[in-house]
Amino acid sequence: MEQSTLQWLGHNAWLFEHKGFRILVDPFLTGNPKAAVAADAVKADFILVSHGHEDHLGDTLKLAKRTGAAVITVAEIAAWLSKQGIKKVIGMNVGGGVNTLFGRVEMTPAFHSSTLPDGSSGGVPCGFLIKVASGGTIYFACDTGVFGDMKLLAEKQIKIAVLPIGDVYTMGPEESLKAIQLLQPKVVIPCHYDTWKLIAQDTKEWEIRVRKETQAVPCVLTPGEKIQCFESEE
Numbered sequence: 001m002e003q004s005t006l007q008w009l010g011h012n013a014w015l016f017e018h019k020g021f022r023i024l025v026d027p028f029l030t031g032n033p034k035a036a037v038a039a040d041a042v043k044a045d046f047i048l049v050s051h052g053h054e055d056h057l058g059d060t061l062k063l064a065k066r067t068g069a070a071v072i073t074v075a076e077i078a079a080w081l082s083k084q085g086i087k088k089v090i091g092m093n094v095g096g097g098v099n100t101l102f103g104r105v106e107m108t109p110a111f112h113s114s115t116l117p118d119g120s121s122g123g124v125p126c127g128f129l130i131k132v133a134s135g136g137t138i139y140f141a142c143d144t145g146v147f148g149d150m151k152l153l154a155e156k157q158i159k160i161a162v163l164p165i166g167d168v169y170t171m172g173p174e175e176s177l178k179a180i181q182l183l184q185p186k187v188v189i190p191c192h193y194d195t196w197k198l199i200a201q202d203t204k205e206w207e208i209r210v211r212k213e214t215q216a217v218p219c220v221l222t223p224g225e226k227i228q229c230f231e232s233e234e
């Protein structure tokens with residue numbers, strides 16, 4: 001079977017590697033106190049951007065220019081990046097999907113806001129579902145509160161759900177439990193916490209509650225840590 005790995009780069013920055021492709025999600029590295037790597041050291045083939053806030057758009061512009069990676073994002077952010085000289089942009093919108101060399105990327109709703117660094121509108125914020133050929137599905141909720149239509153996303157048979165638990169700007173630990181109940185993933189990984197004091201959380205307590213109140217297996221990572229995905233498949 002195809003080996004895939006998922007590495008937490010801190011906050012909501014992720015590196016998913018599949019079939020030899022490197023897919024970055026929300027590459028906020030410069031200025032990220034929990035960044036596991038320097039932006040200059042990262043290689044990428046694709047960059048997924050969930051919304052325009054600087055703790056998500058992060059180093060996208062610089063990285064796309066240096067690596068030539070294709071950026072997959074909301075139409076408004078795609079247009080904004082094109083204007084800054086980024087050639088390979090794939091603009092999409094909520095409910096849509098694109099088939100890429102590494103698998104299918106679907107754009108999911110997110111309840112949040114999205115302003116770009118220069119104050120222009122980033123359109124709607126989003127999350128992502130990545131589906132690979134072997135049937136593995138990862139859901140990145142990105143910045144959002146819990147919402148009832150997560151119940152529909154459960155039909156996508158999510159293997160790994162990556163959820164924010166930091167509170168204040170996104171759902172907190174309590175709401176994340178509701179999200180897990182709706183999404184029914186096999187494994188749930190928390191993120192978007194502890195980056196700053198304002199979003200500090202107790203993951204030990206969260207883990208205990210996930211085990212008690214949901215069917216999912218919690219997987220708490222430290223920035224830089226990498227896990228094998230879909231290793232029990234096929």
Ligand code: NI
Binds near residue numbers: 051053
């Ligand atoms: Ni945000």
Ligand code: MN
Binds near residue numbers: 053055056143169192
């Ligand atoms: Mn954020």
